[in-house]
Amino acid sequence: MIRNSVVRKMKVNENSFSSIINIGDTVYAEPYIRAIAIQKEGAFFLPDSFPFENYPIFSRPFPEMTGKRDLSQSHFNHHPDILVDGIRIIGASGSSIIHIGKLENIDARARVKHIRILERDISNTDHQSS
Numbered sequence: 001m002i003r004n005s006v007v008r009k010m011k012v013n014e015n016s017f018s019s020i021i022n023i024g025d026t027v028y029a030e031p032y033i034r035a036i037a038i039q040k041e042g043a044f045f046l047p048d049s050f051p052f053e054n055y056p057i058f059s060r061p062f063p064e065m066t067g068k069r070d071l072s073q074s075h076f077n078h079h080p081d082i083l084v085d086g087i088r089i090i091g092a093s094g095s096s097i098i099h100i101g102k103l104e105n106i107d108a109r110a111r112v113k114h115i116r117i118l119e120r121d122i123s124n125t126d127h128q129s130s
Contacts, residue, residue: 003077005101007084012098014091018110021092025102031095032109034058040117055113062109 005023015021018033036050052058084100092098095110 003080003082003102005082005084007087007100009086010084010089011087012089012092014093015098016091017093018095019092019097021098022103023100026099026104028105028107029097029099029103030107030109031097033095034111035094036113036115038115038117042119050115057111057113 005025007023010021010023012021017035018031020029020031022029034052036052036055038045038050082100087098087100089098094112095108097103097106097108
């Protein structure tokens with residue numbers, strides 16, 4: 001059965017970093033992100049200071065799902081359309097999907113390395129090496 005997706009009102013404050021907002025049917029979605037999130041207290045740093053190659057998390061293969069699982073399902077749609085009155089979303093980030101409708105296949109992947117550099121850690125390191 002073909003169904004329409006009808007959304008009366010949608011408010012999304014933030015959508016970023018390989019995220020998808022989709023109203024309607026999708027055959028295949030493959031959002032992917034690799035990111036280095038750096039929180040550095042005080043000092044300035046150059047954007048190329050943290051190359052992906054320096055962190056093993058970005059070179060490891062993603063674990064693959066083995067085998068396809070068949071599910072026995074039965075559906076009864078009370079209305080020929082997918083009706084949504086309203087949605088309020090604060091944010092979607094990092095390879096996420098906001099989807100209203102049919103989605104046949106999805107392969108969403110995210111790799112994020114978080115680094116926090118505090119001034120006291122920098123000064124302690126400097127004093128220890130002196």
